[in-house]
Amino acid sequence: MKIRSAVLREMVAEGPFADSKPLVISELELAPPGPGEVLVKMIAAGLCHSDLSVITGVRPRPLPMALGHEASGEVVEVGSGVDNVRPGQKVALVFVPSCGHCSPCMEGRPALCEPGNGANGKGELLQGGHRLSHAGATVNHHCGVSAFSEYAVVSARSCIPIGDDIDPVEAAVFGCAVLTGVGAVVNTGQVRPGASALIVGLGGVGLSALLGALAAGANPIVAVDVHDSKLDLTLALGATHVVNARDADAVARIRELTKGGVDYAFEFAGSVPAMQLAYAATRRGGTTVTAGLPHPNDQWPLQQLSLTAEERTIKGSYIGSCIPARDIPRYVGLYRAGKLPVNRLIGEKLKLDDINAGFDRLASGSGLRDLIVF
Numbered sequence: 575m576k577i578r579s580a581v582l583r584e585m586v587a588e589g590p591f592a593d594s595k596p597l598v599i600s601e602l603e604l605a606p607p608g609p610g611e612v613l614v615k616m617i618a619a620g621l622c623h624s625d626l627s628v629i630t631g632v633r634p635r636p637l638p639m640a641l642g643h644e645a646s647g648e649v650v651e652v653g654s655g656v657d658n659v660r661p662g663q664k665v666a667l668v669f670v671p672s673c674g675h676c677s678p679c680m681e682g683r684p685a686l687c688e689p690g691n692g693a694n695g696k697g698e699l700l701q702g703g704h705r706l707s708h709a710g711a712t713v714n715h716h717c718g719v720s721a722f723s724e725y726a727v728v729s730a731r732s733c734i735p736i737g738d739d740i741d742p743v744e745a746a747v748f749g750c751a752v753l754t755g756v757g758a759v760v761n762t763g764q765v766r767p768g769a770s771a772l773i774v775g776l777g778g779v780g781l782s783a784l785l786g787a788l789a790a791g792a793n794p795i796v797a798v799d800v801h802d803s804k805l806d807l808t809l810a811l812g813a814t815h816v817v818n819a820r821d822a823d824a825v826a827r828i829r830e831l832t833k834g835g836v837d838y839a840f841e842f843a844g845s846v847p848a849m850q851l852a853y854a855a856t857r858r859g860g861t862t863v864t865a866g867l868p869h870p871n872d873q874w875p876l877q878q879l880s881l882t883a884e885e886r887t888i889k890g891s892y893i894g895s896c897i898p899a900r901d902i903p904r905y906v907g908l909y910r911a912g913k914l915p916v917n918r919l920i921g922e923k924l925k926l927d928d929i930n931a932g933f934d935r936l937a938s939g940s941g942l943r944d945l946i947v948f
């Protein structure tokens with residue numbers, strides 16, 4: 575079938591993208607779903623920093639690539655052997671399809687699935703190969719999803735049903751921002767009620783982590799960003815304190831507010847200074863979690879002695895250490911109950927044709943989670 579899709583043909587290091595238009599709205603050919611695959615009609619797709627990192631070349635991917643990895647959709651058709659979804663169901667899409675058989679999958683860590691991440695790196699689907707083409711030439715899939723497209727063929731392993739009683743547009747954020755942010759707090763950090771928490775970097779993932787920390791009963795919760803507008807929003811969402819990272823005494827203030835440092839610090843900015851701040855603001859015996867995606871060449875200098883002498887823990891968190899089929903229904907349940915108001919993280923709703931300007935907004939760091947609505 576013919577579909578319209580936002581395709582990255584060449585990386586562009588810097589904006590304004592509204593002028594350079596790195597994403598070209600193209601008519602592509604989409605092959606039908608094979609065994610274990612699903613045809614999904616896209617409902618909404620989020621603009622995420624991981625997409626921006628592919629556009630700018632910070633995370634190089636094989637090109638041309640149909641971008642987008644955070645989305646909700648409706649199942650249109652299923653291939654043979656698919657038993658977890660059926661046509662007509664609304665689904666959230668997950669950007670690492672898990673095979674269920676490799677070592678990480680068998681250890682209950684499907685976010686680290688080896689074939690799933692391998693396929694993503696090659697721009698292929700989990701079952702191998704491509705279903706997208708343009709004038710007979712292959713177009714790569716982004717994270718097995720390619721969400722900035724009217725339709726997508728994805729692995730059934732990328733689909734999690736979300737039910738019909740929530741707004742399917744807002745549900746787009748569950749697949750990346752919510753899974754990553756809430757999961758960093760409840761799965762990777764395992765924050766306990768009454769523990770203090772620090773959230774560094776208030777994009778879609780960081781704000782989701784804030785909601786996760788509130789749901790987990792963390793107190794106090796300190797939020798850090800470089801944009802004052804984000805800090806105001808964070809207070810309205812329930813953070814107890816906010817600190818601008820540009821303040822020279824930011825770490826000292828956090829340590830003072832939390833009587834010697836936080837029990838759990840979470841870094842989502844994907845930068846070395848943000849990680850240094852998060853680590854420096856963690857108390858003796860505390861845990862620092864990072865889910866940011868810095869440039870692959872970035873190195874973080876660490877005083878090794880502090881790990882021993884202060885019994886520190888540092889943890890990496892990829893997609894919130896999630897088990898998608900377990901966690902997305904849990905987070906949707908909390909959303910339904912009013913305990914995870916992810917609708918408050920959503921900014922502008924854009925048309926596919928406005929996507930390049932949307933990435934300018936994202937790059938400015940001042941907006942909320944913007945969605946392409948189909």
Ligand code: ZN
Nearest residue numbers: 622624644750
């Ligand atoms: Zn993302």
Ligand code: ZN
Nearest residue numbers: 673676679687
């Ligand atoms: Zn696996």
